[in-house]
Amino acid sequence: MSRRSVQPLLLLVFLLCAAAFWWAVDPAACRFAPQCPFRLLTGWSCPACGLQRAAHALLHGHPVAALRYNFFFLFSLPYATGACLAAWLPSARWRGRLARVCFAPWMLWTYVALFCAWGVVRNCLGI
Amino acid sequence: MDQYYYVDARNQQAGPYSLNDLIAQGITSSTLVWKQGMSGWVPAAQVPEVAAALQRASVPGGGPGVPPPAAGKPADMLVWAILSTVFGCQPLGVVAIIFAAMSRSAVARGEMEMARQQFKRSLIFTIIAAAVGIPFNTLLLIAMMSS
Structure with a gap:
């Protein structure tokens, strides 16, 4: 099997395991849930913090509650999906089209800038 | 010509x-x-x-019509760098994305040597992010469960 077929499979298996875990476990109530190292060390929320609580809420049918744990997912999840498709779609033509947008330098810079800005804003506002 | x-x-x-x-x-x-x-x-x-x-x-076996490497190969490592920043706190993943952006800018300017160097750095940071992040989180999980 080629890398292009192994990597998405790996990701899929990981996501399914993670979904099963987060469906069964409420991260806010369970001390076994993985903790964010950045938060443990600094006490601040990192830009990705809230993922586990959001996943738990979403898997139990509360999309709005899920979003409130981390508003950045509005941008980062569609972008990550686009990036995955741009790298692994079987059709070379569509892969190329998506890659021209998702992996363009300006897009990568935008993502990095928004990621950092969200990290600052959420800690200032306490969200 | x-x-x-x-x-x-x-x-x-x-x-x-x-x-x-x-x-x-x-x-x-x-x-x-x-x-x-x-x-x-x-x-x-x-x-x-x-x-x-x-x-x-x-590129060995290359010739007219062979796409530059930036079009294909770097993409799948870049995806993991992006995913690492979405699914966890990964400052190193952000650094990897920054180098990838610089590499792609260099490709656009036609500076292939520079592009290759920046791509290599991006790759290294992606690998370090995975090598540090996965064991760290696993250890943390074990520590939590046993405490």
């Missing part, structure tokens, strides 16, 4: 050559080249079509 000149190892001007012949002379990305219409001698890497031709020539 443009005619190219270059500065050889003894600092002598050589040419004119067609693009293919120029590459066949064994020029590198830092060789100074010139063609009609350019204001002065510049490194080959800064002349987009020469840089692209050098790139093709350096």
Whole structure:
């Protein structure tokens, strides 16, 4: 099997395991849930913090509650999906089209800038 | 067809050559080249079509029609860097994305050597992010469960 077929499979298996875990476990109530190292060390929320609580809420049918744990997912999840498709779609033509947008330098810079800005804003506002 | 000149190892001007012949002379990305219409001698890497031709020539089995490596191979590592920043706190993943962006900007400018270097850095940071992040989180999980 080629890398292009192994990597998405790996990701899929990981996501399914993670979904099963987060469906069964409420991260806010369970001390076994993985903790964010950045938060443990600094006490601040990192830009990705809230993922586990959001996943738990979403898997139990509360999309709005899920979003409130981390508003950045509005941008980062569609972008990550686009990036995955741009790298692994079987059709070379569509892969190329998506890659021209998702992996363009300006897009990568935008993502990095928004990621950092969200990290600052959420800690200032306490969200 | 443009005619190219270059500065050889003894600092002598050589040419004119067609693009293919120029590459066949064994020029590198830092060789100074010139063609009609350019204001002065510049490194080959800064002349987009020469840089692209050098790139093709350096790929084994490459030739016209082979896409530059930036179009395919780096993408799948870049995806993991992006995913690492979405699914966890990964400052190193952000650094990897920054280097990837610089690499792609360099490709757009035709600076293939620079692009390769930045791509290598991006790759290294992606691997470090995974090598540090996965065991760290696993250890943390074990520590939590046993405490």
